[in-house]
Amino acid sequence: MAVPFISEVKRTHTCGQLTKEQVGQEVVLFGWVQNRRDHGGAVFIDLRDREGLTQVVFEPDAKEAHELAGQLRLEFCIGVRGKVISRGKNVNPKMKTGEIEVKADALTIFNRSEPTPFLIEDSIETAEDKRLAHRYLDLRRKPLQQSLMTRSKMNALTRAYMVENGFLELETPFMGKYTPGGARNFLVPSRLNPGKFYALAESPQLYKQLFMVAGFDRYFQIVKCFRDEDLRLDRQPEFTQIDVEMSFVTQDDIFTIIEGLIQKLWKEVLGVDVPTPFMRMNFDESMAKYGNDKPDLRFGLEHIVLTDLIREHGEGGGVPLIWEAVQHKGIVKAMVIPADKALSRAESDKLEEFAKQAGARGLARAKVGEGGEWTQSPLAKTISPALRQAINQACNAKTGDLLLFQFGRESLVHTVMANLRVHVAKKLGLIPEYGSGGNWRFLWVVNPPLFEYDEESKTWAAAHHAFTRPHDGDVEYLLTDPGRVKCHRYDVVLNGFEIGGGSIRLHDPKVQAEVFKALGIEEEEARMKFGFLLDALKYGAPPHGGIALGMDRLVMLLTSAESLRDVIPFPKTKTGTDLMTSAPGDVDERQLKEIHVRSVPPPTQQK
Known part of the structure; x- marks a missing residue:
């Protein structure tokens, strides 16, 4: 007689829940067959659900269940009833439920499975494209399930924390009016308004400011945002952020709230106590020492800016290329690889290849010998002894150290040296290839420029957005010296x-x-x-400010995932496609006519 699983016989435990405390109890488990072993009579399986694994044994004395167990294969979805028994000396320390097993007396097969395109295992070498095409199977794997379960917990913790601190969870539209910003928008044609388009919100920025004008005082939202940008390791076309706005605050007030949230997430998820307040670093210092405004502080290898030193020695101290860079308003930077982390000549040559891939023309190098002499470097032939000594002193270079140099256009030098710094750190084992290595170094980068100069258009552009407040003491320079203006922006x-x-x-x-x-x-x-925001600001707008945290990046870092695709349930590829559903897809002419849009093939497909 079939046991009425689900309708009457309900699940009692998850597959990661049973311990020796339940020995002797009758239990009901539901899940998927992780593996199957036939030991010449008894049939053993590991039953899996999102919480873990439980070993189940089907013995011949439970005839009906035992016969049906002979049909079980990997990924069959089943229900089992049985008694929890001790495994005695056969404990499996690798399993949370390794002290027990379930001796089954009833079994049902809810659904059979065809052979899967890849094995459902924690670590697999299957190409990512194949896994993304069958994402619903990939998501059965423990690492991905744990990442998404962590994400769910973070959502709940965030909501609880924000509500406890007086924030209201308010929603903003996904479809709004296009306004110029830092990213390209996805556009949505309007059927009811021919020739008009909505823009999918790249952030709730303007709306959350309107909430402050409306007097809601403290707003937050865990919100989906959209940007039509080229993709990379930590970027997706649709992403989630923890969006926050507050009235009557300074940036210090915002820092306190965000530090408290981060502290709570790290404590509740990882059991790690994050010290506060976080370190603060001026934007200019970050660029000078690390080449970007998001420095990794888990290791040293700081940059040394030598531009002024080169000027002091006149005409580049015998190195024409360096002097030319300075004369054309470029900069000169160096980085020291200590002697105790010595690289071979071949490894040093590979660093130059890396620099070229990052956009550099080359990578000047010099090894410091006895008495401060330089070896293994074409610079050694022409550089003046005085400049060589001054550079060694500025870099605190010692015998056996390797000096790396980059000079030229400021933005390019910063970029190349920033990338080189991280590349060398990974090569030397100072940081892992990905993940934190248990070392969490938080900081605020503050006081950046309000504007950045566009070399192509020869105009000033907002470095963040046009509604960022400049420092009060810099307001007088807005029209006379825009590059001098710092602002209350922070990362x-x-x-x-x-x-x-x-x-x-x-x-x-x-x-x-x-x-x-x-x-x-x-x-x-x-x-x-x-116009609508400018009008709103006229009607008693309070002083206000806010921040957005990237939820996807937070989850990626907390779970030590390799990429954002590992913490987003249904991600896109680097080309913005969904291999599982084949999105984006074609639509027929009737649909296009309804929304008053014509599809034009790219020039390469036109005859």
Whole structure:
């Protein structure tokens, strides 16, 4: 007689729950067959659900269940009833349930499984494309399930923390008006408004500011955002952020709230006590020492800026290329690889190949010999002894150290040296290839420039967005020296990843007008692009500011995942496609006509 599983016989435990405390109890488990072993009479399986594994044995005395167990194969979805018994001396220390097994007296097969395209195992070498095409199977694997379970816990912890601190969870539209920003938007045609388009929100920025104008005081949202950008390790076209805005605050008030949230997440998820307040570093210092505004502080290898030193020695101290770079308003940087981390000549040559891949023309090198002489370097032939000695002293270089140099356009030098620093650190084993290695180094990067200069258009652009508040003492330079203006913008950084960023907003219409002028935006253009927000700011807008934390990156770092795709349930590939559903896909002409859109093939497909 068939046992009425589910309808009457309900699950009593998960497959990761049973211990010796339950020995003698009758239990009901549901799950999938992880593996099967026939020991010449008794049939053993490991039954899996999201919580773990339990060994189940089917012995001949339970005739009906034993016969049906002979049909079991990997990934069959089944239900089992039986008694928990001790495994005695055959304990499996690798399993949470390794002290017990379930002696089954009833079995049902809910659904059979065809052979899967790859084995459902913790560690597999199957190509990612195949796993993404069968993502529902990939998600059965323990590492991915644990990452998503961690993500769920983080969502719950975040909501609880924010509510405890007086924040309201409020929703903002996904579809809004296109406004110029730092990223390309996805556009959605409007069927009811022919020729008009919505833009999928790249962030709730303007809406959350309107919440402050409306008097809600403290807002948060765990929100999906969209950016039509080229993808990489830590970027997806749709992503999730913890969005926060507060009224009547300084940036220190925002830092306190965010540090408390991070502290709670690390404690509850990992059991790690994160010390607060976080270290703070000026943007200029970060660029000088590390080449970017998201430095990894788990190791040294700091950069040394030598530009002024080169100027002091006149005409590059005998090195024309360096002098040329300085004369063209470039910079000169060095980095020291200590003698105790010595690289072979072949390994040093490979560093030059890496620098070229990062955009450099080459990588100047010099090994410090006895008495400070340089060897293994073409620079040694022409550099003046005085400049060589000054560089050794500035770099605190010792015998056996390797000096790496980069000079030229400032932005390129920073980028190459920043990438080289991390590459060398991984090569020397100072940090793991991915993951934290148990070392969590948080910091705030503060006081960046309000504007950045666009070499192509020869104009100033907002480095973040046009509504960031400049430092009060720099307002006088908005129209006369925009590059000098610093602002109340900040990024929270962890181990080389920017995990959040925000700013104190501009709520003063007069200063806002000057910022627009500095950007070359006339009043009419400003009203066309941002009119609704500018109007709102006129009606008693409070001082306010906020931040957005990247939830995907937080989960990636907390779980030591290799990429964002490992912590997003159904991610896109590097080309923005979903291999499982074949999205994006074609639509027929009727659908296009309804939304008043015509599909034009790219030039390569046109005859």
